[in-house]
Amino acid sequence: MLSETDILQAVRQHIAERGEASKVGLPVSGEITWHSLLEGTVVRCMETRTEDERIHRGRLDLSGRPQYDRLRRHPLAPPQDLSVATTHKLVQRGSVKEESCPCGNGKVTCSRCQGRGDLPCAATTSCSDCRGIDACLRCDGTGHRIRKAPEEHRQAADERATCKQCGAAEAACATCRGRGHAMCSTCRGGGTRECPNCDGAGTEPHKRCAGTGHTVTWTEGIINRQPRTEKIKWPESGLPYVARQHAREYGDWRKTFLTHKDSVPDGLEADFKALLKPRLKPRDGEIAREADVRYLPLARVVVPEHRHRVYYVYPGPTSLQVFILPSPQRTWQIAATVLGALAVLYLLSRLLS
Template sequence: MADPLSEDDILEAIARHIGRPGQGPQLRRTGADISRLPMLDLRIVRCMEIRTTRQETRPGTYDTSGLPVYEGDLQDHPVEPPKDPAVSRTVQLVLRGSVRTLPCGCDDGRQPCSRCRAKGKLRCDIGPVCPACKGEEPCTWCDGTGERRRKRATAGSAREKPPAGRTTCVKCRKPRTACPECLGRGTKKCPQCDDTGFRVCPVCEGERSTEHTPCGGTGLVTLWTGGSVRQAPERTSLKRPEQAPPLRVRQQTGRAGAWERDILTSAGDPLPDGLDPAHAEAVEPVLAVRQGEVARRVDIARLQLAAVTIPDDPDHVFYVFPGHDGPQVLPVWSRRRSLRVAAVVAGVVVLVLLVVALV
């Protein structure tokens, strides 16, 4: 562990930064105020485990020899956690002695077709409308019904000369009454059923039955009690101080800070030496073992940070932290200066609005 920066180190670093090297003690005498703000970035990855059992079913004779076997209660069976607790995985197991292959109970691997209700065929839709008569007057005698249409003219008018170009109707057999394209049907010949009114069921292809899905057409099913061990990461983080420093400070300390880092891999590992007492108090409850936890990795990063104000420069707060090449200093506007700048900006905005209103 690196030694924390002393107050003398902090003040001398500020003196060098403002161009007054060697005058760190002078800053102390003029009333420099040092506030310690130790930073902590703690990240925990826990491997959490959930175990469940269920009845498994597979069609036919299913080989379970490739799955690990457990005996008794699944909760008592040892399963190694992954080497990296951030890795997710699921281990499937088989209860010893639970595997059975039984008859399915179907009709030799077949089941009645649900689409055609085991008939092998379906009713066919009416064919496309005749392009010549549009289906409106396929036969002047029966209108495509095969029977003399109602409200037909009197017998005398029926002997009138039929329309030219008509042919014998296939429905009522009346000569020179039907559309020559559809022969009185009103539709073109159906390409699916050849005008029989029925077509082959596309599901069973006329066989009236289909393969029984639960057994895959084998007539057998394999049953067993399966165990599942699900291991998945769960992440927790803790940052201090609770009132975070300004964004610029966080960014700069992340880039240039000489953070001390420790990794804990067991719930019994002690906390690092030199951890700030307030941080240790906040960390201990976060590190408590949780139900279902089987592995962990705790990354602890800490950095000594100090905020310094000096009477000679009331417009800045100087943040000092250890860097890779010695103490680093980052001046940030003080609250006083920020409020003053904000007031000036607000005054300019008001002035502009007044000018615009007058124009």
């Protein structure tokens, strides 16, 4: 564990190496604030167990599926890779029932045609052109000439044909020839059409067995395992980003990898233990856990000789690393100076324009 003496000595050595000892002097004391940096991930395997009543339409061999008696107590080995989601489907022992469907052969009477195989259909339909209204300008489709001559307001723009009903020339609709209707294209005038539901058979597949005449029912147990990854970053705020990045790159981090079977090592620093233990607490539904974390102690130092600086000190691979940032007050002074200069330049540009 770093001591305050080690921290101040590292700051003094850094000032001396920068050639600033003659200007600002070497500090003999300082205000030290400790930060414990903790980073890493915790991967948890979260398990849920559910049961469902299942039905299969037709024959099904379930002998190859694992069986269970009580799903909550069914043993299942922890996963080898916690980051991979898995689903295990099991069959409750004694729940499988293979039955012949009451329908017999998988067919039931067609619900639409009631077993007839056909449906009523209109033998004729209205003419698509005259709609039966202007079938013939002399007989109106009756076959009897009830008019002496076509009325001018009923004359059509298209060419008229000879009426097949009354024989009047140039009086009938060219499409239906005076009949006012056409034969139904579906039933060809027969008055019935094939039932589209059963294709004329009068029967349709039974919905319960899907036409197989057989069903298999069972109780299915599902064990679902999903990974949940938690990112660890401590402290979440309060430390300048550039200082943390510098520590990430040059710090000598203490690393550890723990599973749900491992306890926190006794050799870890007390601060590290205090941060790590609550993050390793089991969650509801958790069956396995892996934690890959690292830890670095970092000291924030402000010395009386130059309070416009903040020194950040942390262990490096071979020696203590020192990183300097302007103090918050210094940062505000620099910002105010820059804003003042920009304001002056703006006013000058306005005066010269």
